[in-house]
Amino acid sequence: MLNPALSITHEDLTGANDGQPVGIAVVGLGYWGPNLLRVLGDNLDAEVRWICDLDTERLAKYRRRHPSARVTTRIDRVLSDPTVDAVIIATPVHTHYALAAQALEAGKHVFVEKPLAESTELADDLAQLARERGRILMCGHTFLYSPPVRAVKRMIEAGTLGDIFFISSSRVNLGLHQRDVSVIWDLGPHDFSILLYWLSELPTSVRAVGRDSIVKGIADVAFVTMTFASGIVVNVELSWLAPSKLRRTVLVGSESMVIYDDGAPEPVRLFDRGVVYRDPETFGEYHLSYRSGDVISPRIESHEPLGLELADFVKAIQAGDPMEFHTAIARSVVAIVEAADQSLQAGGREVSLADHADISRQLAERRELVAAG
Ligand SMILES: NC(=O)c1ccc[n+]([C@@H]2O[C@H](COP(=O)([O-])OP(=O)(O)OC[C@H]3O[C@@H](n4cnc5c(N)ncnc54)[C@H](O)[C@@H]3O)[C@@H](O)[C@H]2O)c1
Numbered sequence: 101m102l103n104p105a106l107s108i109t110h111e112d113l114t115g116a117n118d119g120q121p122v123g124i125a126v127v128g129l130g131y132w133g134p135n136l137l138r139v140l141g142d143n144l145d146a147e148v149r150w151i152c153d154l155d156t157e158r159l160a161k162y163r164r165r166h167p168s169a170r171v172t173t174r175i176d177r178v179l180s181d182p183t184v185d186a187v188i189i190a191t192p193v194h195t196h197y198a199l200a201a202q203a204l205e206a207g208k209h210v211f212v213e214k215p216l217a218e219s220t221e222l223a224d225d226l227a228q229l230a231r232e233r234g235r236i237l238m239c240g241h242t243f244l245y246s247p248p249v250r251a252v253k254r255m256i257e258a259g260t261l262g263d264i265f266f267i268s269s270s271r272v273n274l275g276l277h278q279r280d281v282s283v284i285w286d287l288g289p290h291d292f293s294i295l296l297y298w299l300s301e302l303p304t305s306v307r308a309v310g311r312d313s314i315v316k317g318i319a320d321v322a323f324v325t326m327t328f329a330s331g332i333v334v335n336v337e338l339s340w341l342a343p344s345k346l347r348r349t350v351l352v353g354s355e356s357m358v359i360y361d362d363g364a365p366e367p368v369r370l371f372d373r374g375v376v377y378r379d380p381e382t383f384g385e386y387h388l389s390y391r392s393g394d395v396i397s398p399r400i401e402s403h404e405p406l407g408l409e410l411a412d413f414v415k416a417i418q419a420g421d422p423m424e425f426h427t428a429i430a431r432s433v434v435a436i437v438e439a440a441d442q443s444l445q446a447g448g449r450e451v452s453l454a455d456h457a458d459i460s461r462q463l464a465e466r467r468e469l470v471a472a473g
Pocket residue numbers: 127128129130131132133152153154155158173175189190191192193195199213214215240241242286
């Protein structure tokens with residue numbers, strides 16, 4: 101079920117409008133949807149045909165800025181329009197499954213904001229529906245298109261870090277408190293998608309502790325620890341309660357170390373640092389020495405990840421690329437979030453993801469698809 105052979109043809113995916121701009125509908129114009137609308141406005145291969153939101157004031161505001169798009173509060177009007185090839189969904193998490201399933205059923209390609217769905221079961225359902233309908237199901241894991249994240253991926257693939265021992269990450273700032281989901285569901289997908297992309301491996305176990313400091317029942321701080329079959333251990337700190345914004349990840353390997361600091365003037369720094377340990381059985385005495393070599397800050401292109409992400413979605417529709425790697429990552433992100441949430445509810449109990457091994461294999465097999473980007 102999790103790794104079926106693909107039977108989608110190029111014609112299935114591209115539909116009838118080869119060579120024409122891809123007709124898009126954007127559903128959800130709250131905080132994030134307008135950013136998606138903005139980057140679509142710069143994409144010559146895409147044409148926004150509908151904007152849809154339940155809030156008529158928001159619709160009126162964006163109708164003025166996008167006069168050629170039709171507006172509606174009703175998704176069924178969008179889905180019955182044959183000039184709509186793809187639907188982009190930026191609504192609250194609990195609505196993702198129903199809206200995405202409806203759009204896939206109507207034969208549309210779907211881009212849904214992170215996280216893909218509220219549970220692994222629902223994420224699997226959507227992935228299966230997309231396969232059956234021969235439609236793309238992509239999730240908004242924007243960081244996979246971030247030039248610094250891709251630079252780190254290239255270093256890992258080139259073996260620059262050697263064996264990765266551990267990774268430690270902080271993603272904290274003051275707000276935005278979400279009303280319906282915990283900080284794990286809100287911020288976790290960013291770190292978890294980056295980790296899956298870098299490591300091409302799903303953790304075998306997840307533990308999380310946290311607290312609902314402000315709004316009872318909604319955790320606003322969480323410390324998530326993951327172990328991987330390769331031996332890598334990872335800790336991710338997620339919080340809406342912090343004096344300043346920090347998005348910083350440290351990767352420690354046997355050959356070198358990397359700091360990825362999103363938003364810093366030098367977002368990726370490679371440290372030729374480490375410890376050399378000589379085994380006393382071989383060398384007669386216990387010996388440790390510290391290596392402290394150069395620090396390199398590679399030049400990183402400055403492209404807006406969101407623009408690259410939607411351009412990739414549109415190109416995939418035109419080219420007939422099923423984007424399975426993205427569906428697999430999106431589904432695995434939900435599995436990690438779900439496990440972390442379960443662990444948090446159970447006071448930090450270890451939650452196993454061992455039975456998801458076939459997804460790990462799928463990620464490893466497909467990693468070359470985006471490694472080069
Ligand atoms: N990729 C990123 O970096 C990033 C950043 C922020 C938010 N997001 C994601 O974007 C999504 C939306 O988050 P937000 O902060 O913009 O939420 P929001 O609450 O600010 O906006 C959601 C909008 O969806 C509309 N809506 C709700 N149900 C609808 C329906 N059935 N049909 C049409 N419209 C409907 C609401 O009226 C509202 O305008 C979430 O999945 C969130 O995780 C992604």
